[in-house]
Amino acid sequence: MKPPLRDADFREKMRARLLAVAKRLIVDEGLAAVQARRVASEAGCSVGTVYNVYGDIDGLVLAANATTLHDLGSALETVRKHVQGQDVEERLMALAVTYLDFAISSQRRWRAVFEHRLPDGYPTPESYIADRRALLALIEAELAQVLPDADQRIDAARALFSATHGNVLLALDGKLGDIAPDQCERQIRFLVHHVVSGLSR
Amino acid sequence: MKPPLRDADFREKMRARLLAVAKRLIVDEGLAAVQARRVASEAGCSVGTVYNVYGDIDGLVLAANATTLHDLGSALETVRKHVQGQDVEERLMALAVTYLDFAISSQRRWRAVFEHRLPDGYPTPESYIADRRALLALIEAELAQVLPDADQRIDAARALFSATHGNVLLALDGKLGDIAPDQCERQIRFLVHHVVSGLSR
Numbered sequence: 001m002k003p004p005l006r007d008a009d010f011r012e013k014m015r016a017r018l019l020a021v022a023k024r025l026i027v028d029e030g031l032a033a034v035q036a037r038r039v040a041s042e043a044g045c046s047v048g049t050v051y052n053v054y055g056d057i058d059g060l061v062l063a064a065n066a067t068t069l070h071d072l073g074s075a076l077e078t079v080r081k082h083v084q085g086q087d088v089e090e091r092l093m094a095l096a097v098t099y100l101d102f103a104i105s106s107q108r109r110w111r112a113v114f115e116h117r118l119p120d121g122y123p124t125p126e127s128y129i130a131d132r133r134a135l136l137a138l139i140e141a142e143l144a145q146v147l148p149d150a151d152q153r154i155d156a157a158r159a160l161f162s163a164t165h166g167n168v169l170l171a172l173d174g175k176l177g178d179i180a181p182d183q184c185e186r187q188i189r190f191l192v193h194h195v196v197s198g199l200s201r
Numbered sequence: 202m203k204p205p206l207r208d209a210d211f212r213e214k215m216r217a218r219l220l221a222v223a224k225r226l227i228v229d230e231g232l233a234a235v236q237a238r239r240v241a242s243e244a245g246c247s248v249g250t251v252y253n254v255y256g257d258i259d260g261l262v263l264a265a266n267a268t269t270l271h272d273l274g275s276a277l278e279t280v281r282k283h284v285q286g287q288d289v290e291e292r293l294m295a296l297a298v299t300y301l302d303f304a305i306s307s308q309r310r311w312r313a314v315f316e317h318r319l320p321d322g323y324p325t326p327e328s329y330i331a332d333r334r335a336l337l338a339l340i341e342a343e344l345a346q347v348l349p350d351a352d353q354r355i356d357a358a359r360a361l362f363s364a365t366h367g368n369v370l371l372a373l374d375g376k377l378g379d380i381a382p383d384q385c386e387r388q389i390r391f392l393v394h395h396v397v398s399g400l401s402r
Binding site (some may be wrong): 113114117124129132136155156158159160161162163164165166167169170171173174175176177179183186187188190191193194195197198199 | 314315318325330333337356357359360361362363364365366367368370371372374375376377378380384387388389391392394395396398399400
């Protein structure tokens with residue numbers, strides 16, 4: 001049974017309002033601040049409404065993190081246009097440096113994507129899986145020229161994304177000592193350069 | 202002024218006991234369980250004793266994490282002996298696979314090393330820095346044959362360690378979808394293979 005229009009309107013308004021609150025809490029304080037009571041209080045609704053609209057707090061966190069994936073995707077798409085026509089190494093490095101910059105400038109939002117752990121058995125929503133695929137597809141597209149096999153490209157894109165993420169994460173966390181962004185970039189270039197020149201042979 | 206022997210003995214005993222409690226809490230429940238009250242209660246001492254012996258709870262966590270670095274180092278040293286004489290790619294892969302296995306089999310201890318964030322301005326102890334250096338030096342040693350410049354080796358070892366860590370972390374967290382250990386290993390080999398063949402040219 002479809003709810004009357006007013007209910008659907010209310011639901012959409014609450015959905016947007018709760019999402020805005022969750023995003024702000026992540027930006028200001030980090031993922032740990034996104035708790036149902038806190039969100040409800042800041043959105044001026046009951047905890048029941050949070051659950052009613054998003055199913056549970058993980059549903060709300062996933063929605064907030066999806067906006068981060070979209071913003072990251074937009075940043076990567078923008079830089080791709082700027083480096084069209086350059087060689088594969090420069091194009092992959094442009095994506096990697098954009099990722100590093102995004103992690104620095106949107107650090108709490110970026111961390112929230114990777115810190116969030118779904119409860120056991122909680123299925124990742126199809127839309128979230130599609131958002132993640134879209135990001136990896138950007139890397140795969142740049143590899144097409146040097147890696148014609150589509151399955152190998154999927155593996156390679158995951159390997160390169162994970163490698164870049166690991167270098168960015170450990171640099172920002174200072175886990176291997178003080179690593180400045182330009183040194184982090186140098187480390188990533190070391191990997192990208194050899195992978196591309198290896199694939200191009 | 203040196204404390205009387207009995208005090209020094211007590212201190213050493215408490216140091217070992219608190220460390221054992223912290224390690225057990227990390228193994229059983231993860232880093233978040235290592236709280237001063239909890240540790241004191243399980244060690245049968247006051248919170249003041251925890252602070253007196255380790256300075257603060259971060260001092261105790263660092264001591265527990267140092268034992269993880271040592272155990273990881275021992276595992277890496279053992280495998281290095283087994284692959285002596287093999288080519289650089291196989292030697293680096295042996296280290297990477299040992300790292301992956303260690304992360305899986307000692308997952309909470311491994312996570313605690315990377316999840317622990319020191320308060321702003323808290324200096325990393327010299328001994329911890331040395332432990333970390335020793336792990337990276339294992340990778341640098343394997344690279345000596347293909348990368349004679351010592352500074353470049355430091356960068357390359359950090360790049361390869363971070364890349365391996367990123368691949369292991371995102372696979373275990375399921376952040377790029379379901380990635381089984383053998384697929385994670387394949388991704389790491391993709392990177393190591395190209396880096397080594399690039400450097401060997």
